[in-house]
Each structure stands twice: as structure tokens, then as C-alpha cells.
Amino acid sequence: MLGTSLAATAVVAAPDDGGGDRVQQYREKTQVVFVKAPTRAQRNRVIALGLDATEHATTKGIEVVLYGDRDAATLRRAGFTWDVRVADLEAQTRANARKNQRYAARVAESPLPSGRTTYRRLSDYQSELTELANKYPTLTKPITLSKRTVLGKRIRGIEITRNADTVQDGKPTFVMLGAHHAREWPSAEHSMEFAYDLLQGYRLGKARNREILSNERIIIVPIVNVDGFQISRQAPVLGEDYSAFNYEMKRKNCRISQFTPEEERGGTCEDNPAGRLRGTDLNRNYPGFWGGNGAATNWRQDTYRGDAPSSEPEVRAIRKLISDRAVTVMITNHTYSNLVLRVPSIAATGKSPDEVEYKALGDSMAEANSYTSQASYQLYDTSGSTEDWSYWNTGGFGFTFEIGPDTFHPDYQAGVVAEYLGVAPADGAGKGGNREAYYRAAEAAMTNRLHSRIKGNAPAGYTLQVRKRFISQTSDVIDAAGNEGRPRYYQDTLTTRYISDGGSFTMHVNPSTRPVVVGRYGRDPVAPPQEPADLTNPQGVPAVGGSETSTFEIQGPPAADNGTATLSFKWPNGADWDYQILDPAGEPIASAATLDNPEVATIPDPVPGTYTVEAVNYEGGSAEDDWTGEVTFQSPEPATYTGLKEAWTLTCENRRGKIISTREVIVDRGEIFRAGDACAPGIGAVAAKR
Template sequence: MSTPRPSGPPHEGAQDVPDRRRARTRTAIGLTGLLVATGALVTLPSAQAQQTGRLSVGAAQARTCADAPARGRGVDSYRVTAPSSGLVEASVAGAGDWDLAVFDDAGEVVAASAGFTGTERATGFVQAGTPLTVQGCLVSGRPGGVTVDLSFLAITGSPESASLVSVSTPEREDKERLQELGLDLTEHADTDSVDVVLYGAQDEQVLDEAGFTFDVEVADLAAQSQADRSADAAFAASVQRTELPSGRTEYRRLADYEAELKALVAEYPRLAKPITLEEPTVEGRMVHGIEITTDVQRVHDGKPVFLHMGVHHAREWPAGEHAMEWAYELLQGYGSDAELTDLVESTRTIVVPIVNPDGFTISREAATTDTFGLFSYDNKRKNCSISANTPTAPVDYTTGTCTDNPAGRLRGTDLNRNYGGLWGGPGAEINWSGDTYRGDGPFSEPETRNIQALVASRSVTTLITNHTFGDLWLRPPGVQAVGAPLDEPLYAELGARATSHNDYANIPSYQLYDTTGGTEDWAFWTAGSLGFTPEIGTVGFHPAFEIGVVGEYLGLAPAAPEGKGGNSAAYLEMQRATADPAYHSTLTGTAPRGWTIEVSKEFLTSTSPVVRAGGVVDPPIQFEDSLYSRYDSTGGKFSFAVNPSTRPIVAGRDGREPTAPPQPGITLTNPDGVPAENPDLDPDLAQETTTFTIEEGFDNAYADLQFTWADAATDWDFYVFDSEGNEVGSAATGNQPEVLSLADPVPGEYTVMAFNYDGGDANDWAGTVGFRNPTPRVVNEPESWVLTCTDRRGTVKSVREVVVGRGETVDLGNVCVTRGRPRS
């Protein structure tokens, strides 16, 4: 057996700070100190300079407004001069489909907006004294005029210092403590560490005082971002077209997404239709997407739905790129690739590349200037909402725009902590200034309500919400204590198929660390949608385009792995699952032409027990929720794909019956004597070992180790290794009893290494190993859909309850007949 060694010294340097394991959280009040300490209060943006202008056209003309300054049909413009260096914002709200663009004196676009409606908001950065052209294009609709609201926001200062560090978290309790510190945690993590973004010396001090050690991964994120953007420019200059379906060579801006969605609808009118979600964002932007299938205008066609999303988190630019490329791949593949043709015909795909357009625009446009210095907007994570919990003193955090306020990038809510499922529990920041702030309540944000409404009304079978970074393919549950769903075997198998193409870790998201309020948790537990969160790549939130987009999407070097198809092939597995009846439920029968069949249910959804300040935990909040799906009959036989009638949250939990009794308990043998103190946990210095054996012939779902000692002032730490010398568990919390559990341990000899972390030589430890059988599968009473048939006039003709499970087909016969004859 190889010599066991702890994976890293989690208490390195702790002898200098005896109480450093006791976590200290940074509250909202602490932000004020941070602002003062960094000098941010003296670099606030100035008041906005407001202007208005008028655009008028005599006829509409389809065009891409942001291509270049133009003249002619459907376009109008006027000239202004930027009064200051900083932000420029132009907005219109008109009838028809207006697009906006602002160009500098070289004809380069500095701000643009190109949604499907007449409500547009273009944001960018300019230098003082730059002549600008404000251009409006009426793409479709009746001719006329609109008023342009134009504002300039002066910004001074220099970029903040920010770094990326890998924090040692050798056990799950360390990750939980780390989450309580109010720092900017990434999803790049493994069993022993979590990557964290640090903004200056104060964040480093927070880590140090809490007893954490770390290695620096990127010393200067601003410099890294500039290097990545330089690499992007060089790559785009050297390559006319990439192997991506779109041929794209550089990151899109928001207007690029909008214009390309519009162009795809125009190019593929029989396969693609625009979709604009219900609610505008905090800053008034609409959230746009595209639907893809044959006979695409017939929305309620009964096909299973694949929802593909990007950019919940503003700084995660590859997330939107990957979603957008999948739209291109489906549309281009129809008619030229046999499998993609079949999948486009048999499924409906909804692509929403930018869920958080306010935050994304700020992050994406900030990268084009080096004068934007109030915090790191390039690194903004959240949306632009103002929490009701935001303080108003000593400076007013509640006024101004998303870029014109002293809270800087910290304004807003983490949208991927705001969904109602499991909201309010661990793994989300309770303070408004935290990067993972959960919001003021479940679904408090318009962006998450948009996705809630979409999922609830479309019977979404499969779902992807792209993020960066970590090479992970995450699925529910977000909290370990929730337990595996009945769908876990099917869920895990689908994840394995997807990750066979990208070598991402296929795991429940709680194995990263507990998180609540995530997209796929609500979509799965409440609506039954099989959702995954890919964490794309390993080298940053928006790395060089060649790596984070081209390489990761296609599975090409320099991204890894090479040659397995990358995320493109992984998404294809999701599309296949969408079409496969094993992954959804199916209702069949007959109905008259023009009649409507609906399935629905209304219920209360519970959040997690709600964690409050000071460790107080309130009861769960209940909120009204509903699911609804519709099929418009074409007459005669139909097939209607729906989600299972029984919500996974009430269906039960997975498990298995024991095949043998658990192994009898073991009392560990403690070697004679007490080793000297070893606060560095150096296995080459003082420590002692003992062994125990897990035997064949028992069904041990868990091996539970517990260690105690008499003197509460003493501190022992324990590490467990398998027969190959691999660390399989640790108990080093600084409290007693120290406990750990090994899940499904394989038979063999195990070694326990004990360190006298703090306690002199007078107090020895005692240890036991207990064993548990697996928990049997629990299946609860099934729920039903309320199925309604309505005629052309809206008169309800029949109502019944329908119970259908995932993978099942229920034949309803003549669904609109009651007691053998149609209702009059």
C-alpha cells in the first residue's frame, strides 16, 4: 500500500491565528468599509447628461442596423458628440420593429439593440469628444417616427485589482463555511477545493481570518481579460470562418444575438419563429429567443420541448454562444443531416441565448474600455435589480442606473439562486451585496419569472442552462439532504451519455456544494423537466474565444477533450432524449379538428426552510404555482407529449432494498501514546495510524466514522485512505465529535491517520465505525393532470383526471366524449 498523505494541509499557517477556523461573514455593512478602503467612493460616475432626438422613416426595410451607418429606405440618423468618457445609452419604444445603433467617427458600432419588438435599449462606452451617429432602422411595421432617449454617464478611475484563487476545502463542512463568507465563489470546484474571485486585500483578509488557505490561479484577472481579448482580436484577424455552425470568430454582443435571431427567422421562415418572453427586465429590455421545428407557427403541436438557455450570469459569455450555435446547427442540419432532420421534425426546441440581457450588456461592453473603473463590471455576475434590503446610508445605494450607483457590480440578484424550488436554503447569499444573493423572495426577478412561465406552459421535457466554468454537467438535487429522485437512474444515464463527448463530471450539483434556488431544481422538482447545468471549460468565465467557444463546442484543441464531439455532441444527446418517449409522458386519442386539449394543475410550492441573518431559520415559504400545457387538434388521432402527472417533489425518492445485513460495528484500535502536536498536518511528522476492514458479504450503503476525546479544548483531525492510498474522507472541523461517512464503500482495508492538531500530549481519542443498509425506495401516491377538452367556441366539453408516468403512454380514446357522446 502506498503511503497515505492528506490531499493538502487545510490548516497551513494556522499556528499564527489560533482561532482562524471560526468563520467571519461579510455583511452589507461591510461593503461600505470596502468601498471606503478601496477609494471607490471617490470614483463614482457623475450625473447623467440627458438628450433626446427624433427619428422618422417613410417605409420599413429589413436590414441589420448595426452593420454600418446607412442611408435610404427604412433608416434615419442624427449626429451628436459625446460630452464625457464613459457610458452611452440610447433607447426607443415605438410601434413596429425598430432597431438602434450608435457609431463612432470611424463607423465602428459602439452600442446597438436589435430585438423583435419596437422597445430597444443600446448600451456602450465612448471617449469624450467623439462624434457619434445615432441610427434607427424600421425593420417592419407602419412608417412613422420615434423619440430616442440618449444619456451619457461620465466614468473615471482605474480598474480594481481582482484575482482568482483556489481555496482548500478538504471536506464538505469547509465548503459550507466558505459559502458563508460573502465572497464570489465560482463553480470551478472539486472534492478538495473551490475557486474564488478575490477583489482586493479585504477579501483575502476575510479568507485568512476564517482559517482558509489558497493557491493563486490568476493573479490579475483584469490583465488576463485584456490578454484574452487581445487573443480574440488576433484569432478573428487570422481566421475568416471557424468550424462553428455560424462560422463565428469572436464573442457576440447583445445586438449581435438579437440581429442573428432575426436573421435566422428570416432565412428559415418555415422552421424558426421568434419568441419574446413576457416581462421586461429591470432596465426595460425584452428577452428574446427562437423556436425551431417544422410547421413552427403551430405552437401547441404536442411535440416534446427542449429548452436551451444561456447567460443567467452576466460574465459567462460562452454560455450564450453555445446556445446560439445549437440553433444554427439544428437549422442548417435540417434537410442535410438525416438525424437532425428527424429531430427537428419530432421535437420543438426553444433557444434563449441571453436570459440576463441587462447584466450581460454591462459585462460585455465593459471589456471594450479601460476607463471603466467602478469595481469590475467585466466580472459582473448578477442582474440589475435593487433589493428592498439595500441600505440607504451612508451613501444611497438605491438610486441611479445599474452602472451609476456606489454598489457597482454588486447591485442585483444572482438569477441562478432566485428560482422558487429550494429557494432560501444553503448555498445562496442572504445579504444583498453578496455575489450569490438569492433575491428578496422566490421568483422575485422578472428574468426568472420569464423562465418560470415558459417552462410551466410548454411541458419542457429536457432543459440546458449553460454556465461557466468547471467542466461539470450538473443535475438535481442542489442540496444533498433532499435525496435522489425516483428518476435518478434515468437522469444519471442521460448525463453519462452527454458527458461521454466532453469528459465533464456527471454529478448531482450538491457534490460541488449545496446550492438553492437553481434553475434546474425548480424545473425538475416542480415541472418534471430533466434539466442540466453544464459548467463550460476550466479556464475562466469568458476565456479566449478559440478555447471557450470553438474548442469547447466542437471538442477541438486547445480545449479538452479533443475528438469526442464536445458540447455539440452532448447537446445532440439531449435532443435525442427529448424525442425519446422514455423521457416524457404521452397522451393519445382522438379529437375534432380545431378543438383544444389542455392539461393543468394548480398547487402551492414550498421553498427550503429560509436561512436568515444570525443563523435563524424560518419555516418554508409557500407560493402559488401552476403547470399548463395545450394541444390544438388537427382532427382525428393525436399524440400529445406532456410531463409526468406526478411532480417529482411528491413522487418519492430513489433507493434500493438491502441484499444483506450491514456489517457489525467496529471499535478502532488507538495506538499507544499520543503524538506531538502537528498543526501543519504534515504526514511526515507526528501522527498515528490505525486500520479497519470492510468485509465481503454485507450490504454497507454507508460506513460512519465517529471520533471523540475527553477534553473539549483538544483538537484532533482524521483522514481516511483506501487500500490504494487514496484519500476517501476526512473529519477536521475543529469540533467534536468528528464524524464522516463513506458512501457505498468497497470491501477492503482502510487506514485512519490521526493528527494531534491542538491539545498537548495528555488527551487521547477514541473511534468507532458503524454501518448502515441502503434506504429502500419510497413511492408516494400519484398525482393526476386535470384534462379539459374545449370546442372552437371555448365551451368546455369534457373534464377528467389523467395519471401518466414518465415513459408511459395513456390512450384516452375520444377525449372530448363524456358518457359515450359529446357534451352539448
């Protein structure tokens, strides 16, 4: 094979175009390292280096895969230091494979809904989707998305609800997606298991399942990146080689960028001169805020955004799916980091106008799996992500799940069985795990206060449609040199259809005014901010490498209303102190561990309570250069809304397909538009009522 023969040489080389290529000795160990980057700006800098950054980041730094000394040198030149988390990724992968073999050998049937004991291959997903459709014919509808992959494969899924063939029934829709990134195998497994769960529970008469399947539609697409997943899942373990030619670590799809040199265009996607680096990162290709921070501009990099917004057929297929349904909640599954992420994905976007409800739903799901619930930008900026397009343009709540704590495809028992069911060793053991989190998302999808409704009357066989077409803009597009240019523009058309069975009807839709038009979330302060306070430095100085702690109080209403708390630490001489701040529950919430003096840490929207500062004598701290600190408080930013309203266009077609009525519908989240006789000739509007 082409890739294998190239990988067998002493050095695998590619033209040095500044894009972070993977020139390396093939026998170098591949490592996963935790890069010390305690600020979001520093984590963004790590992403911009073009290395293979994982989704695992905290307030202290971010994990990166280093494929040899060349990658390590890139980090050193940028001034970063790191701790090694996985010293030999190849060895870890082989060890996990052996665990999988032992588990499958000793367990005939796992406690998963499907009973699976090993990771599926593409053919398994395809056959099981067919089997579920055949076994539950009235509860399922097999679906094939509107676009094929780059290599011409079908993207398949399943639609689950009572009377599944009656698609245009006005129900709200919950969409679950897996494997945008090829190497993230658990993301597809968890998606597939939820399909089994829903159907088996309904058959067994479980009230929860019957309520969900009676009142909403669930669409599950376990593998979005079909080409890449098949290559990753079928890749042979190449022993000592974990270079660009180990396709098991492929992240992207199979697109050959227009910027690919001629000499690297040959071969097939699973065997080509660029190896696994060929392709586009689908989760950086969605047009919402495409081209901004957090996506690579160079085609070689793992987070390459693509040649244009929504350039990839897989992305256009998901956009079409979501645009043609009233998708009120969406989850896209990934690995890894034990996170439930919500918008915004870019800090400059500002919080969503639905932040209160959005965060509450994320927190509820994270309660079940013991993941961290937070806005995506709190890790680092990410442009072109799935939910950043879907939420801001359709109004449906979108989340990213980062499944599992520490690897892309962990051993099956831990990464799939335990994480899905919520049993040891998963963090969500005893709380329900991802299974319970998914059920909560499904219940939210049919919760009336979280979306909108249109009610009225229509004759049997008449078709009602709500529709909206609009133009949106991407981010200011960053070029290869890091300069911001003009945004690009793209078009979306949202449509929901309902065929009346006569008499009254209810159509579940998202709010008529898109969140990107509504504005950005803030809140009007209900009290002044807290007065500044000095931080107490305890007596004595810890030895180098040691630490000491101090506490301080943050007040809440009615005494004070704090939008942010800013901690500043300084010392007189040449030492280096680092700081970590723990919230009232003892969890890390911020850190200050740069080379700066003063060190600064910021806590957004702090909850009232007692906070702890841990001061680490990183280098040279003594009585002569001991630290002092201060905490200051700022009011929350007031709410800013545009006041603009958008309308759905509601039409009624008779049985011959002729439009006999058109009207505008303006309806907010949680409200009802009373359409009356929706098919009465003429144009009109009725105010929305709660």
C-alpha cells in the first residue's frame, strides 16, 4: 500500500508550508501531553499552532497529541511547557484493544440495550439500522440524508416516533448525531444505543418512553463522517508507527483541498501521500461564524475548516436535515473530556439570549453524567461548529457531548458500557450516565416553554407550512497569515410542514426571530457590585513546589450583584508564583499560572460563597518576595436586545397544491400563535399569547 510504504522509510517528509506538517522519525513515540495554558488566549494560541489538539481542556491548559520531536519543538518555540499524560499512545491503543478482546471473550452479552460487547464497524451500523426498522415498523422510519459523502456513500439514520411514516405531523424533533470526527468511535456507539433504548423501553411499556415517542420525533444519525469513520475503524494497528500514516487517528473527512499540492493528490483516502491529514474537519465547516478563531487555515492541520463555509456534502446534509424539521434540541456526540458544551463557541459572539434556559438544560444533563456543563468558548474558541450554526440560525438548543475522560476510543467496557449506563468507572456512576442525560434532552425537546407553537384549524388533507429564507454572514475570515478579512455570506431556508387530518392542529416550531437577530444575553444588575477586598496571605512561605491557601467571600443579592470577580496577585522580586482558585464546592474555577507579574484570574458570574486561593511557590518565592493580592468586582453587563422581530411565513395549500392562504407569524419562545382558521383566504396575523 502507498501509505505503508511511505511510513516504512526512516523519515516521513512533506513540504514545509508552515502548516504544522508531521515530519518525524516514524519510531518516535506518540504522546498525549497537557500543555500549560491557563488562559483562554493561551489555549487559543496552542490551537493556532496547528498541532493535533484534543477536545480536552480545562482552566489550566489543553491536551495535545505530539507525533514526535517535530511537534514538541513547535510547542517549545512557542514558549509552552507541558506534562506528559500518555507517554506512549501506541502502547495505550494496543492495551485497550487487548482489553476489548478479553471483554468480548468473557461476556456473551453486555448490559447495553443492544447487548454489544465490541465496537461496531460501518457494516454493523448499517445492518442494525435495518434490523431496528424491520423489528419496529410502526415506530421507525429509515432515513437517508439528502447528500452523499465525498466518496459517494450514503449517510443513514433512523427516525423514531409513534406512526413514524407520518412525517409531517407537527411534532417537535430531537436530533442526535455521532462521529463528525472519524476517530471518535464512542460518539457513534452512544448514539446507536439510545435508538435501542427508546424502542425497547416503548415495547416494554415504560411510561417515559411512551410519552416521548408519542409527543416528538427522534432522529438519530450515528455516523456523519461515514468515509472517515470507515477508514479509522478498519485501519490496521501499525505497531511502532503512529505517524500521519496511521489512519486509526484520522479525524477529518476525505476532501482533497484545492490547496493540496499536485504531488499529494494521488492515492485513495485510506492510502495517500498526505496520510490521515487529507480532509476537512466537519465540525469546523458549518457556516455559522465559519472562518474565525479556533479553526485551521492550512489543509494539513487536523482542524482545517475547509476551502469554503459548508463546502462539505456531509455538512450540507446535516444542515438540510435540521432546516427541514422543527429541531428543538440537538446533541452532537464527540470524545473526549467529560463535557456538556453549549454556545457560544467563540467568546466574541457573546452569550445567547436564552442563556438562562440553555444553561439550565446543560446543567441538568451534566447532573446525570457528572460531566462539566459550560459554554464552549470557556475552553477555547471554536468556529464553524455544528451547534453554533444550528442554534443561532434556527433557535433550537444545540449541545456537544465530549464522552469519556481521557482517550478517543477507550476500552469498550469503560468508554461505552460504563459511560452510557452510568456505572463504574464512569464519573456518572449511580446517576444515570449518558443514557439519563439523553432522556432529559429528549424530554426538553417536547417541553412547550422551550420552543414555540402554532395552533388553529384546517380542513383534512390541507398542508400547512411555515417557512423562512434568510442570508447570514460568517466570522471575519482569518487568512493564512492570521489577518482578519471580510466575512462571507450564506443562505438558509427553514421549513416545517404539517398535513391536517381535519379540525384543530398544533405545529411545534422554533421561535420566529432567530437568536442571532435577537441580540446577546446580559442581565440588569439588581444591586451594586461588591467592594474590593485584599486577599490574606497566610504567615510563612511554602518551600519551592509547595503551596498555601487563603479564602475570601463573594456576596450575592441583595447585598451585591457581581458580574465578574477579578483576582490580581503581585510580588516585588524575581520569583514566580502560580495560583488556582476553587469555588465554594471545591472545584477549580480559574487559575493564574503565566510568567506575568501581576498574575490575574477572572471568575465570570460568580456564585455567592467562600472561595479558596491556592498559591504555589513555583520558583524562588521567599519572605522577601512574598505575594499580595486583591479581588475586585464588576457589575454584570446589562441585557442588550435589538428589539427586532422576524416572522415565519405560514401558508395553507389545498389538496391540489394551490396556496390559498398566507400570513405572517411572529411567535417567541414559550408562546403560542393563534392562527384561527389557518386556511381562510387572505392575509393576516394574530398576536401570540402565552
